Each structure stands twice: as structure tokens, then as C-alpha cells.
Amino acid sequence: MIDLSTLRVFLVAAEEGNFSNAAKRLHLSQSAVSQNIQAIEKAYDVELFIRKGRSVQLSENGEALLPVTREVIRAARLLEDNLKNINDRVCGELLIACSTSAGKYLMPALLSMFQVEYPAVHPRVRVVPRNSIYEQLLSLKIPMGVTSKLFEHRDIECQPLFDDRIYVIVPFDHPWAEYGVATPDDLLDQKVIMREEISGTCETAMQALKKYSITPDMLNVTMELGNPEAIEMAVERGVGIAFVSEMVAARGLALGRVKKVKLQGVDLRRTVYIARHVSNPFTRAQTLFWEFAKDQREQLNSEIWKSLTNFEPVP
Amino acid sequence: MIDLSTLRVFLVAAEEGNFSNAAKRLHLSQSAVSQNIQAIEKAYDVELFIRKGRSVQLSENGEALLPVTREVIRAARLLEDNLKNINDRVCGELLIACSTSAGKYLMPALLSMFQVEYPAVHPRVRVVPRNSIYEQLLSLKIPMGVTSKLFEHRDIECQPLFDDRIYVIVPFDHPWAEYGVATPDDLLDQKVIMREEISGTCETAMQALKKYSITPDMLNVTMELGNPEAIEMAVERGVGIAFVSEMVAARGLALGRVKKVKLQGVDLRRTVYIARHVSNPFTRAQTLFWEFAKDQREQLNSEIWKSLTNFEPVP
DNA sequence: CGTCCTTGATAAGTGAAAGTCATGATTTCT
DNA sequence: AGAAATCATGACTTTCACTTATCAAGGACG
Numbered sequence: 001m002i003d004l005s006t007l008r009v010f011l012v013a014a015e016e017g018n019f020s021n022a023a024k025r026l027h028l029s030q031s032a033v034s035q036n037i038q039a040i041e042k043a044y045d046v047e048l049f050i051r052k053g054r055s056v057q058l059s060e061n062g063e064a065l066l067p068v069t070r071e072v073i074r075a076a077r078l079l080e081d082n083l084k085n086i087n088d089r090v091c092g093e094l095l096i097a098c099s100t101s102a103g104k105y106l107m108p109a110l111l112s113m114f115q116v117e118y119p120a121v122h123p124r125v126r127v128v129p130r131n132s133i134y135e136q137l138l139s140l141k142i143p144m145g146v147t148s149k150l151f152e153h154r155d156i157e158c159q160p161l162f163d164d165r166i167y168v169i170v171p172f173d174h175p176w177a178e179y180g181v182a183t184p185d186d187l188l189d190q191k192v193i194m195r196e197e198i199s200g201t202c203e204t205a206m207q208a209l210k211k212y213s214i215t216p217d218m219l220n221v222t223m224e225l226g227n228p229e230a231i232e233m234a235v236e237r238g239v240g241i242a243f244v245s246e247m248v249a250a251r252g253l254a255l256g257r258v259k260k261v262k263l264q265g266v267d268l269r270r271t272v273y274i275a276r277h278v279s280n281p282f283t284r285a286q287t288l289f290w291e292f293a294k295d296q297r298e299q300l301n302s303e304i305w306k307s308l309t310n311f312e313p314v315p
Numbered sequence: 316m317i318d319l320s321t322l323r324v325f326l327v328a329a330e331e332g333n334f335s336n337a338a339k340r341l342h343l344s345q346s347a348v349s350q351n352i353q354a355i356e357k358a359y360d361v362e363l364f365i366r367k368g369r370s371v372q373l374s375e376n377g378e379a380l381l382p383v384t385r386e387v388i389r390a391a392r393l394l395e396d397n398l399k400n401i402n403d404r405v406c407g408e409l410l411i412a413c414s415t416s417a418g419k420y421l422m423p424a425l426l427s428m429f430q431v432e433y434p435a436v437h438p439r440v441r442v443v444p445r446n447s448i449y450e451q452l453l454s455l456k457i458p459m460g461v462t463s464k465l466f467e468h469r470d471i472e473c474q475p476l477f478d479d480r481i482y483v484i485v486p487f488d489h490p491w492a493e494y495g496v497a498t499p500d501d502l503l504d505q506k507v508i509m510r511e512e513i514s515g516t517c518e519t520a521m522q523a524l525k526k527y528s529i530t531p532d533m534l535n536v537t538m539e540l541g542n543p544e545a546i547e548m549a550v551e552r553g554v555g556i557a558f559v560s561e562m563v564a565a566r567g568l569a570l571g572r573v574k575k576v577k578l579q580g581v582d583l584r585r586t587v588y589i590a591r592h593v594s595n596p597f598t599r600a601q602t603l604f605w606e607f608a609k610d611q612r613e614q615l616n617s618e619i620w621k622s623l624t625n626f627e628p629v630p
Numbered sequence: 631c632g633t634c635c636t637t638g639a640t641a642a643g644t645g646a647a648a649g650t651c652a653t654g655a656t657t658t659c660t
Numbered sequence: 661a662g663a664a665a666t667c668a669t670g671a672c673t674t675t676c677a678c679t680t681a682t683c684a685a686g687g688a689c690g
Contacts, residue, residue: 001319001320001323001391001395002319002391002394002395002398003318003319004316004317004318004319004391005316005677007394008316018637019637019638020636020637020638028678028679029678029679029680030637030638030639031638031639031640031678031679031680031681032677032678032679033638034638034639034640035639035640035677035678036677038639039677040398043398044398044399044401044402045402046398046401046402051638051639052686053637053638053685053686053687054636054637054638054685054686054687055636055637055638055686056637056638061401064397064401065394065397065398065401068390068393068394068397068596069394071390071393071394071596072387072390072391072393072394074390075383075386075387075389075390076316076317076319076387078383078386078387079317079322079380079383079384079386079387080316080317082379082380082383083317083355083358083359083361083380084359086359086361086376086379086380087359087360087361154469279594281383281386333666334666334667335665335666335667343649343650344649344650344651345666345667345668346649346650346651346652346667346668346669347648347649347650348667349667349668349669350648350649350668350669351648353668354648366667366668367657368656368657368658368666368667369656369657369658369665369666369667370657370658370665370666370667371666371667
């Protein structure tokens with residue numbers, strides 16, 4: 001029966017598309033990788049990689065075997081996790097995928113709180129494109145994801161994790177700054193800064209504005225930037241106003257460089273969910289994290305918010 | 316990372332509850348089995364078996380690890396199957412669970428036909444209690460089952476395989492024998508032979524008789540026997556009449572020892588289904604067998620019937 | 631066009647580990 | 661009590677997986 005470590009070698013080699021790099025990742029010699037792959041190829045008379053000169057490329061057969069191979073490794077990992085956690089101290093890896101902003105603001109706070117209770121767990125956050133999270137969950141490439149998008153599917157389970165608010169932020173010397181209120185229609189006269197790609201923040205905002213018959217193309221978008229921090233900076237410098245999530249704006253607000261403005265009648269909330277594939281045994285750490293998120297939601301919300309606005313020097 | 320062969324040793328040892336027997340099944344020395352188990356126990360500091368004198372017993376922890384372990388092995392087997400089948404000649408194992416009667420009459424005919432096309436596949440039939448088939452399918456202990464019971468479940472897929480008929484059979488010198496017909500009510504005056512446990516045949520018959528307001532307790536059951544062949548024998552000897560499936564009665568009918576009788580207005584048919592767990596990758600052999608059953612249903616039905624009544628000596 | 635660098639294959643050598651055999655300890659059955 | 665069975669243990673053997681060293685072949689580049 002084929003060896004698990006050999007399978008791992010195959011998997012990594014396939015992902016890297018390069019034996020030398022795979023060897024580095026596996027802490028093995030390049031020779032060992034070659035030999036492992038050849039061992040499978042010989043044993044089953046299958047060509048896994050097509051050798052083209054100095055490089056290798058996964059063959060069609062190799063490609064076809066990948067999902068099943070992943071499945072084996074996944075099952076083995078799970079078993080190992082079970083074994084390790086029998087005696088106790090919860091340990092193991094906790095892989096969570098999320099969007100850039102959640103990865104920056106939400107996860108650090110959340111995970112550090114989790115680690116206080118379970119120090120032997122090693123969380124790993126993987127930042128992925130917003131719209132590929134569910135795709136990756138479904139294909140079992142990742143076990144858990146954090147996103148503001150809700151997704152109905154028989155194999156996906158979602159649970160609210162964090163209540164985020166979206167604000168319009170304006171420069172501190174902006175006319176709206178004093179009273180902190182404006183009407184949706186006021187937006188039309190303003191220069192607005194947006195994200196280049198469609199972000200969750202943007203989507204939520206546009207959704208809410210629809211009720212006031214305001215569509216994206218009616219806005220006067222002066223600038224499009226790649227990330228929310230850049231947007232906040234631009235607002236600080238008076239380029240325009242922007243929709244920004246509470247998480248992102250926290251620092252700027254606390255420093256007084258920007259002010260938040262409420263749009264009358266517009267409720268800009270969005271819930272960030274944690275999602276997982278349901279038909280799927282979980283590692284101990286995953287289960288505990290899920291329960292942790294559920295049981296401590298209120299506390300988490302306030303703690304996260306506290307950590308976002310806390311600028312006390314580290315003792 | 317833990318070794319697959321070690322896992323297999325654990326699994327077999329757990330199933331056998333005995334290291335020596337496990338060693339035999341694995342073609343290993345008893346010593347090797349001990350060492351393998353101990354290797355896991357040491358590596359993870361877990362007690363898998365409780366040593367009590369000369370015997371061992373799976374511990375609670377060991378029990379808990381079994382399903383996950385099975386899952387790993389299952390995935391590995393599937394991968395291996397994929398590897399083997401790339402180059403094409405379809406090979407591998409084909410495990411099918413079924414009831415005693417299907418195992419005796421249906422499967423031999425069916426599988427021999429399948430083997431003509433795919434000689435490298437090694438079918439294995441496991442006879443299990445009628446009502447545990449779906450249970451075992453759901454827990455993934457078996458990949459496929461053949462049964463006359465239909466079962467609705469999101470993870471179970473059923474497909475009709477064989478159209479069985481149920482007859483009332485009577486001794487050749489029975490008054491009904493000449494014309495081969497009777498009415499349902501006539502049953503009440505007869506001595507009836509039944510199966511001890513509730514069989515599929517019996518269930519179907521009782522279901523059909525309900526329409527004529529005949530319930531099981533109204534029948535005059537003279538004898539209860541353990542298997543359908545015994546019932547047929549008893550009918551031959553004039554003990555009484557009985558409901559028997561076409562498959563089972565075929566031989567007796569062909570020999571003229573018993574006669575079949577139609578109950579007017581009662582349609583005693585039942586369909587035998589083949590079922591599988593759906594959310595589950597299949598081996599090549601499994602997929603092909605499923606397709607085989609689907610595509611050749613009509614032909615299968617006549618062939619099976621032919622084989623059941625064919626008494627030509629083997630050339 | 632020749633040189634260098636990178637990448638994969640191959641050969642030889644080494645060491646760890648897994649298996650066997652033989653034996654011991656303990657329990658259970660008769 | 662003796663015999664048989666069962667698991668643990670220790671010593672020995674062998675296998676095989678990894679490393680190192682080297683080769684061969686492409687690609688990049690001056």
C-alpha cells in the first residue's frame with residue numbers, strides 16, 4: 001500500500017510544479033522528491049509529470065489524481081489531529097481563509113483571544129480573493145472561512161461572527177464633520193473615493209443606497225484605490241469622502257484625522273460570517289474555534305472593537 | 316506522518332480483537348502486529364487496547380479513532396484504485412452487500428455476467444441482515460447494497476435492478492394446482508408456511524393482502540422456517556402453501572414438485588434495488604457496475620431468469 | 631556562440647526502521 | 661496442575677529511503 005509521505009511529496013510537487021522547490025518545502029533533497037515521484041510512476045505505470053527539458057509539468061493523469069490524493073492526506077491529517085488531542089491539551093493547526101481586511105483587523109484580535117484559551121493551537125490565516133472563499137470551502141481546500149458574504153448551500157454552514165458597521169468618513173475639516181450627519185442625496189455633490197475591485201464594503205453600501213435610487217454610476221468617483229487603508233489616507237488628505245468599514249476606520253477616527261458621518265435613514269451594517277463545510281469531520285481545534293465564535297459572540301464583538309481602538313503602549 | 320500500513324494493522328487488529336488473528340489476516344508475524352500497535356501508542360501517548368491477560372480489548376479511545384481510521388484507509392484505497400485503473404484494464408475489488416436470498420440467486424448470475432466484460436474485477440458479496448444494509452451504507456462500511464427495500468435519503472441513491480415476482484406455491488397434488496388460480500379469501504382456509512423473521516417476500520405479500528383486508532394474524536400459519544429453501548421443501552412435502560419469491564421457487568417449479576398459483580387480483584411484484592452512498596467518490600469498478608446494472612436492466616432480467624431455470628449439464 | 635546557472639535524473643553509500651525468529655510472562659481452559 | 665494460547669520483548673537481519681555527489685540537458689545572457 002502506497003505511503004502517505006510519498007503522497008505528500010506528490011501533492012507538494014504538483015502544487016509547486018517544480019521538484020526543487022517542493023524539496024525545499026518538504027525539507028528533503030531534490031533527489032528524494034524525484035525518487036518518490038518515480039516510485040509512484042513505476043509502481044502503477046502512470047506518468048504523473050511530463051518532463052520537458054529542465055522543467056516538469058503535471059500530466060493529465062496527475063491532475064486527475066490530485067483531488068483523491070488531497071482527500072487521503074486530509075483524512076490522515078484529521079486522524080493525526082484526533083490522536084494528538086486525545087490526551088488533552090488541544091493542539092494542531094487551524095487554517096482559516098478570509099479577505100484582506102478581515103485578515104488585517106478581525107483575525108488578529110479574534111485569534112489572539114482564542115490562543116489565550118488554547119495556546120497549543122497554531123492558527124494560520126490565508127488571505128484569498130473574496131469570491132473564491134466558498135469555492136475553496138466546497139472543494140475542501142480550506143476547512144473554514146471568514147467573509148461578509150452569506151452563502152446558502154446544503155454543504156455549507158454559516159454563523160454570524162462579528163457585526164461590522166460601515167461609515168461614510170470625511171476629512172476633519174469637511175463641512176459635514178461638525179454635525180456628523182448628511183442625507184443620501186448629499187452624496188451626489190461629493191467627490192467619492194472607491195475601491196478598485198468590488199469590495200464587501202462597497203457592495204453593502206451600494207445595496208443600501210439603492211433604496212434611495214442612488215446607483216454607483218451617479219456618484220462622482222474621483223479616485224479608485226487598491227486597499228482600504230489607502231482610501232482612508234486619501235480621505236485624511238482631503239481628496240474626498242469614502243465608505244469604509246468600522247474596522248478599517250477605527251484608527252483614523254481615534255486620531256481625529258477623519259470624522260464619521262451618518263447618512264440619515266441609511267443603515268449601513270453588515271455581518272461578518274464564519275463558514276465551514278458541513279459534511280466533513282472537523283479537527284478538534286476547528287470545532288473549538290467554531291464553538292468559541294458562537295458562545296462568545298457578544299464578548300468578541302466588544303473585545304475586538306476595544307483592541308481596534310486601543311492605542312495604549314505595550315507595557 | 317503516520318504510516319498507512321500501520322493504520323491497516325490497527326484496523327484489522329481492532330476488528331479481530333486479537334493480535335494473532337490479525338497477524339494471520341495481514342500475513343505478518345504476531346510480533347509485528349504488537350510492534351505496530353505499540354508504535355502508535357507510543358508516538359501519540361494513547362492507549363488503543365486494554366491488555367487483560369492473554370487477550371486485548373479495544374479501548375474507548377481506540378473505538379473513537381476507528382471511524383477516522385477507516386476513512387483514511389478508504390480514501391487510500393480509492394486513490395490506489397484510481398492509479399491502477401488509469402492504464403486501463405478495469406480492475407480492483409467490488410464489494411456488494413445483500414440479503415441471503417439475493418446473495419444466493421441474484422448476485423451469482425449478475426456478477427458472472429459482469430465478469431465477462433470486466434474479468435479483472437474481483438467481486439465480493441457480503442451477506443448482511445436485511446435491515447442493516449442502509450445503516451452500513453450510510454456509515455460507509457460498504458459501498459453498495461442490493462435489497463428490495465427502497466430507502467429515501469439525501470445521501471442514498473437507489474436504482475431498480477431486478478423485477479422479482481412473488482408466487483403462492485402449492486404441492487403438485489394440491490387442489491389449486493390444476494388451474495393455478497385462487498382468490499385471496501381462499502388463503503384463510505389453508506395452512507401457510509412462513510419465514511421466522513420478517514422477510515422481504517413476506518412483507519410484500521402482506522402489503523398486497525391488506526387491500527383484501529387480510530392481516531397476518533388471520534392466516535393459519537402451521538410452520539415457521541428459517542430460510543426460503545426450507546419453505547420450498549416443506550411445500551413439496553405437502554405441509555402447506557407458502558409465498559415464495561420467483562428466484563427461490565424457480566428450481567422447484569421447473570422440476571414440477573410444486574406449482575405456482577396466482578391470487579386473483581393480487582399483484583405480487585417487488586423490485587430489487589441496487590443502492591449506493593452518493594456523496595462519495597467511487598472506484599472504477601463500482602461506477603462501471605452501476606452503469607452496467609442501469610444500461611442492461613432488461614437483458615439482465617431475462618438472463619438472470621434464464622440462468623435460474625437452466626439445468627443443462629455443464630459441458 | 632559559448633558559458634553559466636538551474637533543474638531533473640542517476641549512482642553509490644549509509645543508517646534507521648520494520649520485520650522475523652526465538653523466547654519469556656501470564657492467563658485461561660481442561 | 662499442566663497444556664495451550666496470547667501478547668511482550670530482545671536480538672538479528674534485511675530492506676529501503678534518504679543524502680551526497682555527479683551527470684546531462686535546457687535556458688538565459690553577454
